[in-house]
Amino acid sequence: MSVFHSTVTRRDFMKALGLAGAGIGAAAALTVPQFHDLDELAATGPGFKRDWYVKERDLFNPTIEIDWGVMKRYNGRTQSQSTGVLQQYPSYNNGVDDRKAAGNAMAAARLANQDPGYSQKFQALNNGKNNRATYPTWTFTGTYSDSKSYGSTNTSLGLPKWTGTPEEAYNMFYSAMRYYGYTWLGVTEIEDHWRNQLFDLYSTTGTNSMYTFENVDAPYIAADPTGVSKEKWVIPTNVQIYGVAFSEAASPEARKCPSAISNSNNSIVDKASFLRNRMAGFLNVLGYHIFGNTGDQSMPLHTGIMGPLTGYAEASRQNNYTLTSENGPHHNDFTMLTDFAMSPTKPMDAGIWKFCAGCATCAKHCMGRAISLDKEPTYDIPTTDGLTSTFHNPGPKAFWLNWVACATNREACGGDCWPQKGGRMCWIQCPMGNDKAAMIHALVRTTVSQTSIFNSFFATMEEKMSYGIYEPDDWWKMSLPVYGQDSTIGAAKGGYAK
Numbered sequence: 339m340s341v342f343h344s345t346v347t348r349r350d351f352m353k354a355l356g357l358a359g360a361g362i363g364a365a366a367a368l369t370v371p372q373f374h375d376l377d378e379l380a381a382t383g384p385g386f387k388r389d390w391y392v393k394e395r396d397l398f399n400p401t402i403e404i405d406w407g408v409m410k411r412y413n414g415r416t417q418s419q420s421t422g423v424l425q426q427y428p429s430y431n432n433g434v435d436d437r438k439a440a441g442n443a444m445a446a447a448r449l450a451n452q453d454p455g456y457s458q459k460f461q462a463l464n465n466g467k468n469n470r471a472t473y474p475t476w477t478f479t480g481t482y483s484d485s486k487s488y489g490s491t492n493t494s495l496g497l498p499k500w501t502g503t504p505e506e507a508y509n510m511f512y513s514a515m516r517y518y519g520y521t522w523l524g525v526t527e528i529e530d531h532w533r534n535q536l537f538d539l540y541s542t543t544g545t546n547s548m549y550t551f552e553n554v555d556a557p558y559i560a561a562d563p564t565g566v567s568k569e570k571w572v573i574p575t576n577v578q579i580y581g582v583a584f585s586e587a588a589s590p591e592a593r594k595c596p597s598a599i600s601n602s603n604n605s606i607v608d609k610a611s612f613l614r615n616r617m618a619g620f621l622n623v624l625g626y627h628i629f630g631n632t633g634d635q636s637m638p639l640h641t642g643i644m645g646p647l648t649g650y651a652e653a654s655r656q657n658n659y660t661l662t663s664e665n666g667p668h669h670n671d672f673t674m675l676t677d678f679a680m681s682p683t684k685p686m687d688a689g690i691w692k693f694c695a696g697c698a699t700c701a702k703h704c705m706g707r708a709i710s711l712d713k714e715p716t717y718d719i720p721t722t723d724g725l726t727s728t729f730h731n732p733g734p735k736a737f738w739l740n741w742v743a744c745a746t747n748r749e750a751c752g753g754d755c756w757p758q759k760g761g762r763m764c765w766i767q768c769p770m771g772n773d774k775a776a777m778i779h780a781l782v783r784t785t786v787s788q789t790s791i792f793n794s795f796f797a798t799m800e801e802k803m804s805y806g807i808y809e810p811d812d813w814w815k816m817s818l819p820v821y822g823q824d825s826t827i828g829a830a831k832g833g834y835a836k
Contacts, residue, residue, distance in 0.1 A: 409733030455597025480629030499625030524648025706747025
């Protein structure tokens, strides 16, 4: 089955940009930065190597506008991945049993019929992914129930506590994180702005714990004396705490849809636990700690705000996931806290948020009509079924997602969450999720970082060139990268370069 159906040639594409006669060198000269000496070039800094066109912004000034005057700490117990929250909205309860039955029947039929993407070999691949190793129990304070899993510490090895500059600390942490398997790193120094507006109030229903701050030297867990939650998880203020966000590149091969493995973070989602444990072991030997995350849905800082504020991603029209300049929506991230003093990272501007405003491709392909088709973002959160949308937090000027419509659609079609990992159309169709191997994709990224006048045209061309879904069984014939991810993202000159 062909994956390219367009009659539009690359020359026509370039011509429409007004660059056909200029040549790539001349086109690049429109936006390539100029360096006057080697010191100026070296000042671009160590660590993660972004493309030259990605700009840095001031802290708390990401590309998505935020009204800090109305933003308050969010109650994680009201977010939309809780069935109890969804059941507050009539459109979710309307036909819920029939919808789930239809979704389960669809999934069962795919398996019984051995549909493309759900054949025995795909089921085997999916089952292997789910057969994860046993993890030690990890607590909010960053300790294990199994002392053998805790490993060595600086004191057990007779070593002093490591000291160095925040820049040296960042580079050490970043190098270790990359070695253990993650791609992007965001760091922020926790102060009152974060404590008063950006930390969750509660973890998601299940653990049902409240995040609080006290004048203590180390994190601890105690019963919540107010009775509002089961426990209180205390974050110390006597020592400087840093928020860290990890994100790993997932594969654009999500486009093999629908299939049992078209949820593109299938191959990497379990690595979060491994990374958490390994980074803890790394910091223990240096004399420091990492804490604050006991697993999925227990992150004190939302990844959707950490990406835009610490600079590894920008906000998106879809409103839940963020977009990196290198891989679009195809990444998996989580947040933690540490007492390891690292130099903070700042918001970035690759033109992605502006591109979303003129694109709306994800909204057009959303089967549940959950993604906004508005021309401009707004501070006003729309109601859902005439009720307050508890799954949103005021403050950002955003394109607001209807989470109830998203959930009901996924249930009705055996969607991406359960039972068959059917795929996320909004990820699959996002123009920013295309690979960078083709020259034209690199040109699009550099152009949108400098000007928004071509954004609507680029979005239209992506559809005409038939990017997006491809035949699932073609996946078995592809030349695939290890783990389905591009490990050279963020590495200068393809890796191992100083």
